[in-house]
Amino acid sequence: MKILKTNYILIVLCLVFATSCESFLEEEVRGIIDPSTFYQSDEEAVLAVNGIYLNLRQNGFYGNWQGVHTFTQLGADELESSRQFGGNEPMQNYTLTQSNYSNARQLWQLIYRMIGDANSVITNVENSPNISEAVKKQSIGEAIYLRSFGYYHLSNLWGDVPYYDEEIPIADAASLGRMPVNEVRNNLVRDLKRIETDNLLPDSYTGSDLGRPTVWAAKTLLAKIYLWQQDWTNTRTECLSIINESPHGLLPGFGDVFDVNNPFNEEVIWAIDFQKDVPGNAQDRTDGFNPRLRDEPKDPADRGPLSQALAARNEEFNGYGLTVPILSFIDEFPENDLRRPYNVLSHYLGFELTFQYLTKFTNFDFVNSPRGNHGEATLIFRLADVYLMLAEAENELNGPGDAYQYINAVRERAYEPDQPYAGMNQSELRTAIQVERRWELAGEGHRRYDLIRWGILLETVKNAEYRTYDPGSNIQPHHIRLPIPEEEIILNPNLLDADPSNNGYAN
Template identity: 25%
Template sequence: MKYIQSLFLLVCLGLGGCEKVIDLYPQSNLNTGTYYSTVDEVRAGLTGAYNGMQAPLATEWQLTELRSDNSKQGVPASSSSTNRDLSDLDMFLPATIHTGIYTYWLTTYNNIRNANIVLQRLGVVYDPSAGTLSLQNIDIAISDTDRKQLAGEALFIRSHHYFNLVRLFGGVFLVHTPISAQEAKSINRSSPVDMYKLIEADLKTATTYLSPAKFAQITGANIGRANQWAAKALLGKVYLTLNRKAEAATLLQDVVSNSGYGLQASYASVFSISNEMNSEILFTVRHKAGGLGLGSSFGNSFAALNSGSTIINGSGQGLNTPTTDLNALFNANPKDARKATNIATFGTGTAARLYVPKYLSPVVLSNDGESDWPVIRFADVLLLLAEAQGFTPESIALINLVRARAGLTALPSTVNSVATFEQALAEERRLELAFENHRFFDLLRYNTTLTTIKAVDVLKDHFAAEYASHYAQYPAPILTLPQLQANVTADKLLLPIPQREIDTNPSLTIAQNTGY
């Protein structure tokens, strides 16, 4: 898939199909009305949709990890506009014109468009009133098996994007087919209920369309593509987010028992560039170094600021800085093998700075790393299943599987109630999945699925823990701790709808999220 993506970039240049306008077809002598007329051309379009997952991911950590208790903006005293934008997200003060938010929004809808074009050419039609998908007749010579496989992959990609959007923004614009600029102006925000109806329909259909091949049977060109197990795992997470625990548990148990995926022997090997697409990776956003335009920027972005070539060629930007609280949590378990992969230290004494080494790989060019970004891991599935099942011996056993791989002993006997179980589960997910963009979404979900952990309380405690060493170091006017904590409300857990979407549509009154 990595090599195919580089070829598709050349196709994009020739076809004019990669511009950023989210509501227009790619325009050129060969546009979507004429190009996607063979199986190979549809495959190329789908490859472009896989490649299009990189762009939203480049800023996703800003809207998730940075807004959780895992990460903070690295340089509190900086007055640069880039750092101030990150600080505003970190402190729950983003403006409705925030650049990072708009970039994520734009790139996500751009790739939803890419997926919609593929689905349209494959004859996949969504009925919003019924919440169902159907196949219509098409003029492409393609077998039923290939047609459903390609459609299932595009549905997985679309559902992934919409699942992130609805959790970050609430109800957004539900666009399920390619539309013109004029048509876009007639579409207002849909409710979260309607968004989840589409997401569920996409993933339920994908689970029936996609290949059920077990991990050991996946070879060749199918490596890296979405399959039935990835779709079931993502749908399980969707159901858990909706507090439909029994349905989530059924799907997640199926993945655990029948997919052929499993934990790697060591935590570090999960992320090794010499061990990509290993048994723990159900789905990942792939990157390819080598000057192809497909490399990862995260090694340079997350390496310590002003570290020169000590950590990575081209130095680091010091972004996504681990919190002292998370570092202390790792240090409380000195045998935890996950610490070295997630948190490292550059410098000594008072000049020591924490950074994230998880996505480091040797680079010749800056921002051109090899490291993939995992979206769904087997360990994630194990812990989601424990959450869906609740406080049971089976759930304790699942958590202990993850702990054992990390070099830790089983949970102590003091984990003997719903409250202690929930705390142990949340802590395990925080450590296991650190800096993979899960923590903020987990906190949102815990508001519903757990009884003792509430996102607002966790984030206020985070500000208290980091205030003296970090937030009090900002230039004047410095927010007091109570003022900083007051920024975190149930409303502000959602991001603002980009103001440009509201201001540039004279046809509709588009509601902004409460609090902005």
């Protein structure tokens, strides 16, 4: 592909220039810089990389509950809206068309913007003689990781998608057709393996660099891509490496993983850091999980006493209270599972609530985490997920024998006394792993992807019980993929060349 010949590139100028102790995410757009005069120092390379992260923080991506969370958390058997809410209805209720879901187009555009930013960084940093080798390697490593993470979501949600990994003229990018999804994933495998082979990312970070991906984040993403490819051998290899060689470990308590005061704990492999009181950086995803007082408690007469009880703790029910567990999730979650209280909040301070909430993503501290200004990290990958991926791969390769130890390591903190699995055949353990992932990773953005790659999304949705919507009556086989947004097709008709049906939505 051709290298971009345009004269200007949007570069983020970070507040690091003024206050080196601040987080690398505390930045804002200052202007348009000519790339021929930029990339002249290590500091400028770091600033350019920091700019890539801006895309992740946008509301249409990870900034709020209407971004990528809509497509990974809703439309499965975990979460739904507690009331009719038009913005997410097409995904929740499987009434998707090519033209009725602006959220999908916003996510599509943000991911491709991030990919374009990453390509620009890689090209210009590689070609600059003024950047030190250490900064050059890490800058390229971060850009490759973030580009791969973008294509991971694109390929999972849309299947065949336009793919490019170099800077190209805007007109060329805007006319690309779709690459087969297996080719896209093979390219991601190549790139993510390069991160380890060329030693592009470190083992860990400290201080203001927390939130950048490590080599272990890259290996986790690689293992997930291998899962989609059903490459069980390489999935096992990557997961074993993470478990045996990384600095990460399982925490003794499930609830400790979600401590907002310790978001980069030992179990967390990668989380996206958000900063309170930084314009354009603080996230409001938490508001989607936080109850609102006008909905609670169940007995209206308790509203005043609950409000007083909350105020005594410097707390408020001041969110949207939209994202709640579906009815069958609540009914089926084992009562004796120690993870249940962190996934099903039905009472608070002795008051029965109207709805049940996903406890682990609530935060009622309105002093330190006010509505619309949450300085919290959004969890992406953690080690328990890796253990369960390893159990799945080992079971598919060799049956239950060596797979038990990995699923049981996760279950050990979920039951008292312990309830390890044993005596199953391969099919039985396969089902047990699928169920275990539901309880362990609820709301963390894996479930819908899991159901699609297992080939059981349709039957699962049809058999689930929902409070507000009836997706089981609407879901069709083509709903395992999203339609390419109609606006994008108008701009680039080549998107339909390989598939005029647009993933089945044009039929």
